[in-house]
Amino acid sequence: MNNGFRATTAAAVVALSATLVLGATAGAYAATGEQAGQSASAGTRSASAAARPTLTAAPSASSVKAWQEFRITGKAKDVAAGTKLTLQQKQRSKWVSLPATTVVNKSGGYALRVKLGLKGKNELRIAGGQAVSPVVTVTVR
Incomplete structure (x- = not known):
């Protein structure tokens, strides 16, 4: 017990x-x-x-002829100068990086010369520095 x-x-x-x-x-x-x-x-x-890094994008024209050059310009906020930015195009619901790049300058701006051959409405954006710009549309005729 x-x-x-x-x-x-x-x-x-x-x-x-x-x-x-x-x-x-x-x-x-x-x-x-x-x-x-x-x-x-x-x-x-x-x-x-x-x-939080942000990018803006503005095309110099909303409509261009095939292979006609236009520019996309914008500002990069909270993205370091020298950061590589790439142009992306929406193709069949996927974003594809195009062989068009630029870098952010010391004042936080960028400019990119673009030529597109795909006729119709092209949805474009700029990506880089962990940021993506709003989509801009350029019509190629």
Whole structure:
């Protein structure tokens, strides 16, 4: 009977200790998890909002003849000078990089000479520096 009492007491002490340890750990985790989650998400929001790179794009003409040269110009915000930018064209619902590139200048601008031969409406955008410009449409006739 003495061994049975000791075993029951030991089991109760282990269960109570485990409950206290797990409860305290869970409480500490919940408190730090909430605080860390709030500060991390607030820090992420302000950091991503401040450093989110953006590109603009504007064609010099909305309609051109096949193989007629036109320009696409724009500004790059939060993109380092010298960053390579590539012209992309939507082909069969996929964006394809064309062999037309330029770099961001010191003032954050760029310019690109373009010639297109694919007749019809061409959807174009500029990509680079982890940013993509809004889509611009140029009709080739």
